[in-house]
Amino acid sequence: MAEPLLSVKNLTVTFGKHRHPFVAVNNVSFDVYRGETFGLVGESGSGKTTIGRAIIRVVPTAAGEIIFDGKRINNSISKELDKEVTHRIQMIFQDPMASLNERAKVDYIVAEGVYRRYKKQEREQRVEQALKDVGLLPEFASRFPHEFSGGQRQRIGIARALIMEPDFIVADEPISALDVSIRAQVLNLLSDLQKQRGLTYLFISHDLSVMRFICDRIAVIHKGVIVELAETETLFKHPLHPYTRALLSAVPMPDPIAERQKVLEVYNPNVHQYNESNAPFWSEIEPGHFIYASEKELLEYRKRLSVTK
Amino acid sequence: MAEPILSVRNLNLKFNLRGQTLHALRDVSLDVYQGESLAIVGESGSGKSVLTKCFMGLNDANGFIESGSIIYNGEDITKYKKEKDWLRIRGGEIAMVMQDPMTSLNPLRTVGAQILEAINLHQKGLSKAQAKTEMLSMLASVGIPEPEKRSKQYPHEFSGGMRQRVVIAIALACKPKILICDEPTTALDVTIQAQILKLIRDLVSKHGITAIYITHDLGVVANVATRIAVMYAGDIVEIGTSEEIFYDPRHPYTWALLSSLPQLGIKGQKLYSIAGTQANLFTEVKGDAFAPRNPYALEIDKVKRPPNFEITPTHMAKTWLLDPRAPKLEPPEIIQKLSRREVDLNG
Ligand SMILES: Nc1ncnc2c1ncn2[C@@H]1O[C@H](COP(=O)(O)OP(=O)(O)OP(=O)(O)O)[C@@H](O)[C@H]1O
Ligand SMILES: Nc1ncnc2c1ncn2[C@@H]1O[C@H](COP(=O)(O)OP(=O)(O)OP(=O)(O)O)[C@@H](O)[C@H]1O
Ligand SMILES: [Mg+2]
Ligand SMILES: [Mg+2]
Numbered sequence: 247m248a249e250p251l252l253s254v255k256n257l258t259v260t261f262g263k264h265r266h267p268f269v270a271v272n273n274v275s276f277d278v279y280r281g282e283t284f285g286l287v288g289e290s291g292s293g294k295t296t297i298g299r300a301i302i303r304v305v306p307t308a309a310g311e312i313i314f315d316g317k318r319i320n321n322s323i324s325k326e327l328d329k330e331v332t333h334r335i336q337m338i339f340q341d342p343m344a345s346l347n348e349r350a351k352v353d354y355i356v357a358e359g360v361y362r363r364y365k366k367q368e369r370e371q372r373v374e375q376a377l378k379d380v381g382l383l384p385e386f387a388s389r390f391p392h393e394f395s396g397g398q399r400q401r402i403g404i405a406r407a408l409i410m411e412p413d414f415i416v417a418d419e420p421i422s423a424l425d426v427s428i429r430a431q432v433l434n435l436l437s438d439l440q441k442q443r444g445l446t447y448l449f450i451s452h453d454l455s456v457m458r459f460i461c462d463r464i465a466v467i468h469k470g471v472i473v474e475l476a477e478t479e480t481l482f483k484h485p486l487h488p489y490t491r492a493l494l495s496a497v498p499m500p501d502p503i504a505e506r507q508k509v510l511e512v513y514n515p516n517v518h519q520y521n522e523s524n525a526p527f528w529s530e531i532e533p534g535h536f537i538y539a540s541e542k543e544l545l546e547y548r549k550r551l552s553v554t555k
Numbered sequence: 556m557a558e559p560i561l562s563v564r565n566l567n568l569k570f571n572l573r574g575q576t577l578h579a580l581r582d583v584s585l586d587v588y589q590g591e592s593l594a595i596v597g598e599s600g601s602g603k604s605v606l607t608k609c610f611m612g613l614n615d616a617n618g619f620i621e622s623g624s625i626i627y628n629g630e631d632i633t634k635y636k637k638e639k640d641w642l643r644i645r646g647g648e649i650a651m652v653m654q655d656p657m658t659s660l661n662p663l664r665t666v667g668a669q670i671l672e673a674i675n676l677h678q679k680g681l682s683k684a685q686a687k688t689e690m691l692s693m694l695a696s697v698g699i700p701e702p703e704k705r706s707k708q709y710p711h712e713f714s715g716g717m718r719q720r721v722v723i724a725i726a727l728a729c730k731p732k733i734l735i736c737d738e739p740t741t742a743l744d745v746t747i748q749a750q751i752l753k754l755i756r757d758l759v760s761k762h763g764i765t766a767i768y769i770t771h772d773l774g775v776v777a778n779v780a781t782r783i784a785v786m787y788a789g790d791i792v793e794i795g796t797s798e799e800i801f802y803d804p805r806h807p808y809t810w811a812l813l814s815s816l817p818q819l820g821i822k823g824q825k826l827y828s829i830a831g832t833q834a835n836l837f838t839e840v841k842g843d844a845f846a847p848r849n850p851y852a853l854e855i856d857k858v859k860r861p862p863n864f865e866i867t868p869t870h871m872a873k874t875w876l877l878d879p880r881a882p883k884l885e886p887p888e889i890i891q892k893l894s895r896r897e898v899d900l901n902g
């Protein structure tokens with residue numbers, strides 16, 4: 247697992263006017279290794295989708311680098327590399343309705359990316375298979391997006407990405423609109439494809455139970471800054487950053503009694519009391535476990551780790 | 556229990572699709588009680604959204620109610636023909652937070668203007684300044700930071716989760732009697748989700764609003780619902796109090812649903828999922844729609860549709876397994892463990 251397929255280095259993305267830029271992603275760095283499922287979880291509006299969109303090259307980056315398979319892919323690149331990236335990296339979009347062409351039928355929507363790659367007959371077969379893979383009936387191929395339920399539409403978006411046979415998929419809330427059984431089916435499919443074809447995923451989701459099941463490592467992001475990154479079980483068992491702890495305390499449990507007894511931890515960004523002499527920085531607190539904290543906090547976190555372990 | 560505020564009886568909804576007909580709701584009956592929080596769960600495509608859209612006359616033009624009734628305020632609203640009739644209901648009586656936030660927002664108008672419009676329509680008698688204050692406080696109450704600045708932005712400048720919160724703010728600004736929330740919090744992180752669910756719960760109890768939640772997140776259901784309806788292939792197959800559905804489920808589909816929870820999965824192994832494909836509603840379903848995928852199906856399931864069997868006065872399920880003549884059957888091991896709360900859902 248030593249070799250990263252994707253490296254995001256000090257990535258900054260800004261929106262808006264040049265004089266008053268809004269920093270959506272602030273100096274974010276992480277590596278995604280070949281064949282792993284890397285999770286990105288965090289506050290709504292914290293920049294997760296923006297990171298994904300920067301990777302597939304639809305938003306320009308203000309600073310930093312995105313390296314894919316050894317080559318820089320952000321901002322201006324050669325035509326050939328652009329073509330290669332469009333084929334090898336696919337994104338499953340968060341808002342299925344907004345990302346599907348309203349006026350096209352499902353078979354066209356799913357086949358769009360491979361229209362020139364395969365002849366008609368082969369294309370039809372592949373569309374049918376892709377629809378089947380995500381649990382849709384082949385009959386659905388001749389329908390329009392608005393004629394589907396929310397979860398069916400989300401699966402069209404997944405089928406559309408899978409048919410491209412990419413090796414890297416940015417999956418932005420790919421399963422949020424699915425019922426738990428189809429969700430299980432899609433998760434099983436994603437892991438099968440990973441095993442068979444060595445696919446790599448950047449998985450964005452708010453559903454921490456799903457993240458725990460599917461991700462090898464998870465990064466927690468808050469207001470455009472990654473605050474903690476660790477192997478999944480480490481993160482769940484020994485969360486350090488107060489925002490991570492707040493997130494984990496809020497995970498809804500499918501058990502009414504447990505829900506009534508739940509105690510929420512609330513994150514107040516003021517607890518850090520960061521200032522010039524107590525400034526936060528990104529560091530590895532134990533092997534593979536990274537945290538954004540000040541010296542003072544690091545001492546405290548280390549103490550906590552030695553007690554809980 | 557209180558009086559029903561809305562009664563659905565034997566509702567059949569169909570969609571015309573280029574020469575074919577899709578039977579989306581197959582004889583659905585449901586009472587919604589004043590002040591309750593009802594959660595509708597079930598298969599994707601089982602008819603949850605179209606059922607609630609019938610309450611507001613919002614289904615697509617190729618859909619038609621073939622038979623059945625929906626009684627609200629003593630009127631059968633399935634008989635409404637004119638937009639004018641529906642306008643009396645929409646927003647002020649029944650409001651809905653739609654599943655796809657982008658489709659219910661106008662991309663060309665600022666977020667603030669869209670909330671103001673709802674306030675001006677449904678909270679009469681406010682001055683311009685009061686309406687604006689109300690708009691900003693709505694935005695703040697759904698957790699949008701810097702409401703003054705954000706209200707001047709357009710939907711595409713918001714993240715997915717922020718858009719969803721705007722849609723919730725618009726629905727709440729209508730001060731409805733029934734609030735329908737279709738996947739209200741899937742695009743939100745769990746801390747904001749908890750905050751929004753609490754906000755909705757508080758408003759519901761403060762104003763005596765009746766809430767209907769549609770969600771696939773059974774954790775959210777456990778948090779908000781007093782009662783749960785489980786849908787499969789265009790029908791409600793089980794309904795009961797939240798405790799009855801979580802701790803004493805009776806329908807094999809409900810069992811399968813609960814067994815698929817990711818919390819029950821073991822890393823590296825396959826998650827449980829229901830075998831087979833969903834029922835094809837273009838052709839008339841024979842017997843129990845779940846039978847082809849149901850490992851516990853009886854012979855009769857293949858030929859005759861099961862009626863509602865009453866387990867308690869609040870708990871009903873449509874499965875022949877509840878017939879006194881059916882063989883005695885224990886629910887699957889994992890369901891029994893869930894019922895006894897013996898599964899560590901925290902890992
Ligand atoms: N095109 C745009 N113009 C201006 N601002 C934008 C644009 N796209 C995103 N933003 C802003 O950037 C920030 C990050 O948005 P992003 O969509 O990446 O969040 P997210 O982490 O995916 O959130 P969610 O979980 O709610 O989907 C938000 O404050 C959003 O308002
Ligand atoms: N305009 C339409 N034309 C044809 N079929 C439609 C139309 N709208 C909905 N349907 C079909 O009606 C059925 C029920 O759809 P509905 O949106 O209610 O599902 P749902 O239970 O809300 O699912 P999800 O959980 O995926 O949102 C689906 O099979 C869907 O494809
Ligand atoms: Mg997003
Ligand atoms: Mg729906």
